[in-house]
Amino acid sequence: MNIVVCVKQVPDTATERKLRSDDKTLDRDAADGVVNELDEYAVEEALKLKEAHGGEVTVLTMGPGKATETIRKALAMGADKAVHLSDDALHGSDALSTSYAMAQALKKIGFDLVVLGSESTDARTGVLAAMLAERLGVPQLSLAKKVEVNGSAIAIERLTDYGYDKVEASLPAVVSVVEKINEPRYPSFKGIMAAKKKPVETLGIADAEISADQVGLANAWSEVVDFAAAPPRAAGTIVKDEGDGGAKIAEFLASKKFV
Amino acid sequence: MSEVLVLVEHVDGDVKKVTLELLTLARSLGAPAAVWAGPGYSDAAKAKLAEYGAEKIYVADAEEITGYVVAPKAELLAKLVADKAPAGVLVAATAEGKEIAGRLAVKTDSGVITDAVGLGEGFVADQSIFGGGVNVRSRVAKGTPIVAVRPNSAAPVATAGAAAEEKVEVALSDAARAARIVERVKQEKGARPELTEAAVVVSGGRGVGSAESFALIEKLADSLDAAVGASRAATDAGWYPHQFQVGQTGKTVAPQLYIAAGISGAIQHRAGMQTSKTIVVINKDAEAPIFEIADYGVVGDLFQVVPQLTEEIEKRK
Numbered sequence: 001m002n003i004v005v006c007v008k009q010v011p012d013t014a015t016e017r018k019l020r021s022d023d024k025t026l027d028r029d030a031a032d033g034v035v036n037e038l039d040e041y042a043v044e045e046a047l048k049l050k051e052a053h054g055g056e057v058t059v060l061t062m063g064p065g066k067a068t069e070t071i072r073k074a075l076a077m078g079a080d081k082a083v084h085l086s087d088d089a090l091h092g093s094d095a096l097s098t099s100y101a102m103a104q105a106l107k108k109i110g111f112d113l114v115v116l117g118s119e120s121t122d123a124r125t126g127v128l129a130a131m132l133a134e135r136l137g138v139p140q141l142s143l144a145k146k147v148e149v150n151g152s153a154i155a156i157e158r159l160t161d162y163g164y165d166k167v168e169a170s171l172p173a174v175v176s177v178v179e180k181i182n183e184p185r186y187p188s189f190k191g192i193m194a195a196k197k198k199p200v201e202t203l204g205i206a207d208a209e210i211s212a213d214q215v216g217l218a219n220a221w222s223e224v225v226d227f228a229a230a231p232p233r234a235a236g237t238i239v240k241d242e243g244d245g246g247a248k249i250a251e252f253l254a255s256k257k258f259v
Numbered sequence: 260m261s262e263v264l265v266l267v268e269h270v271d272g273d274v275k276k277v278t279l280e281l282l283t284l285a286r287s288l289g290a291p292a293a294v295w296a297g298p299g300y301s302d303a304a305k306a307k308l309a310e311y312g313a314e315k316i317y318v319a320d321a322e323e324i325t326g327y328v329v330a331p332k333a334e335l336l337a338k339l340v341a342d343k344a345p346a347g348v349l350v351a352a353t354a355e356g357k358e359i360a361g362r363l364a365v366k367t368d369s370g371v372i373t374d375a376v377g378l379g380e381g382f383v384a385d386q387s388i389f390g391g392g393v394n395v396r397s398r399v400a401k402g403t404p405i406v407a408v409r410p411n412s413a414a415p416v417a418t419a420g421a422a423a424e425e426k427v428e429v430a431l432s433d434a435a436r437a438a439r440i441v442e443r444v445k446q447e448k449g450a451r452p453e454l455t456e457a458a459v460v461v462s463g464g465r466g467v468g469s470a471e472s473f474a475l476i477e478k479l480a481d482s483l484d485a486a487v488g489a490s491r492a493a494t495d496a497g498w499y500p501h502q503f504q505v506g507q508t509g510k511t512v513a514p515q516l517y518i519a520a521g522i523s524g525a526i527q528h529r530a531g532m533q534t535s536k537t538i539v540v541i542n543k544d545a546e547a548p549i550f551e552i553a554d555y556g557v558v559g560d561l562f563q564v565v566p567q568l569t570e571e572i573e574k575r576k
Binding site for chain 1: 329330333353355360369372373390391392399402483495500508515527538541545550551552556559560564572
C-alpha cells in the first residue's frame with residue numbers, strides 16, 4: 001500500500017504565537033517550529049498500516065525551508081521517504097490554495113491512502129481533509145478514531161457529537177485522525193540516524209504543476225482585514241478554601257444571576 | 260434582498276440553538292433562508308425556523324443526504340449557491356459544519372472562514388486565534404462568502420419570517436456517495452445540553468482522579484442544567500468519553516459560565532474555553548495557570564468544594 005502522510009510544521013503552542021505586522025501571515029520566526037501534534041498520530045497510523053499491510057510511507061509537507069525539521073522527525077519515526085513542497089510563491093496560501101497545492105503534489109506522488117491530522121494547532125480550520133477529498137475525488141474518511149484496511153476496503157470510526165459513526169469506503173481515500181487513535185512512537189536513536197540517509201525530494205510549484213495564480217497571499221480566497229492582541233482578562237477573585245469554598249462560589253454565581 | 264443560506268443543524272427533528280443564532284446573524288446580512296438537509300423535517304421544525312426569521316426554507320429531506328460523510332450536504336449547498344446566488348452561506352462551526360464549508364468552498368470556488376465568533380457587514384468575521392491570544396477580523400475575497408460560526412456567538416432573537424417552503428431534490432454524484440455511514444453509535448451521557456451549545460459547562464480534569472469521580476462533576480452540572488466537559492488528561496485516562504473533550508484538539512466552547520474543576524489550564528485546554536464569558540476555577544494548586552483566567556477561583560480540594568457547591572445551588576433553587 002502506498003501511503004502518503006501529510007505533516008505540517010506549526011509554531012510551538014507553548015511559545016508566544018504572533019501574526020506578522022507587514023503581511024498579516026503567521027510569524028514563523030517568532031516561535032519554535034514543531035510537528036503539528038495531530039500529525040504525529042497520522043504518521044503513527046501510517047506506519048502501523050504499513051507494518052500490517054506492507055507498502056511504503058511517504059511524508060509530504062508544504063512549507064518554507066525550515067519545515068525540513070518536521071520531515072526529519074517523521075522519517076526518524078520510520079517513514080521511508082519524503083517530499084517537501086516548497087516555493088516562495090506558496091507563502092501566505094490559505095486553506096483553499098493549500099488544499100489545491102497539496103492535491104497537485106499528491107497526484108504527482110500517487111497514493112492508495114492519504115493520512116493527516118484532523119486539524120493543525122495554528123490555523124485550526126479543520127478543513128484540509130475535506131478539501132483534499134473533494135479535490136481528489138476520493139472518499140473523505142475524516143475524524144477517524146480507528147482505521148481498518150482489508151484489501152481495497154477501508155473502514156473507520158468517525159468521531160461525532162453523540163459518539164461515532166462506522167464508515168466504509170474503498171481505496172484510494174483520505175483519512176484524518178484524532179488523537180485517541182494511537183500512541184505515537186518516539187524516534188529511536190537508530191531511527192534518527194537512518195532518517196539522515198532517507199531521500200527527500202523538493203518540489204517547486206512548477207514540478208507539481210501548480211498554477212502560480214492559484215496560490216500565495218495575493219491569490220488567497222480569504223484575507224485578514226486587521227488583528228490585535230486580545231485584551232487581557234480582568235484579574236479575578238481567588239480565595240483559599242476554608243471549608244466554605246463551595247458556598248462562596250454559590251454566592252458568586254448568585255451575584256451573577258447564574259443561580 | 261439577497262438570501263443568506265443557513266444550514267440547519269438538527270437532532271431527532273429538533274432545530275438546534277446554533278441555527279437560531281445563525282438565522283439571527285443572517286438577518287443583518289440579507290434574507291435568511293434556512294436549508295434543511297436530511298430526514299426529520301416537520302411542521303414543528305418549520306414553525307421554529309419561521310419564529311426566528313427564516314424567509315425561505317429549502318427542504319432536502321431525502322434519506323441519502325445523511326447516509327454518507329459530509330459530501331452530500333456540500334453538494335446540496337453548492338446547488339443552491341448556483342441556483343439562488345445567495346449573498347453568503349452560514350454553517351455552524353462544528354467539526355462537521357467546517358468540513359461541509361470546506362468542500363462547499365472548493366465546489367463553488369469561494370473563500371471560507373472558520374470559527375467566526377462574530378459577523379458584521381460584508382460578512383467580515385471576528386475570529387479569536389492562538390488560544391484566545393489574538394483577535395482577527397477576516398473576510399472572504401473571492402466567490403460567495405462561506406462562514407462557519409461558532410455556537411454561542413450571538414443571542415437568538417425571535418422575529419417572524421415568511422418561511423416559504425421549497426422542496427429541493429439533489430442527484431448525488433458518485434463521489435458524494437464514496438464514504439458510506441453504516442452505523443451510528445450513540446454514547447450519550449443522559450439528557451444534558453450539548454457541549455458546544457450549552458450556556459453553562461462544568462469540566463473536570465486530572466484532579467478528578469477517576470471515571471467514578473466524574474459523578475461529582477455530573478451532579479454539579481445537573482444542578483446548573485449544564486453540559487459536562489473534560490480536559491484531555493481526563494479523556495486520555497479514559498475517565499470520560501472523547502467527544503466531551505474541551506481544548507485544542509477537542510471542542511471549543513464559549514458558554515456564559517465555565518466551571519473548571521481539577522484542571523491545571525495548560526494552553527491545550529485554554530484554547531478550547533478561553534472565550535467563555537465567566538470562568539470559575541476549583542483547583543488545589545494555587546499556582547495552576549487556569550487561575551490566571553478565572554473570574555472567581557477557589558484554591559481547595561474539589562472533593563470538598565464541588566459537593567458543597569452542588570448542595571448550595573440545590574438549596575437556592
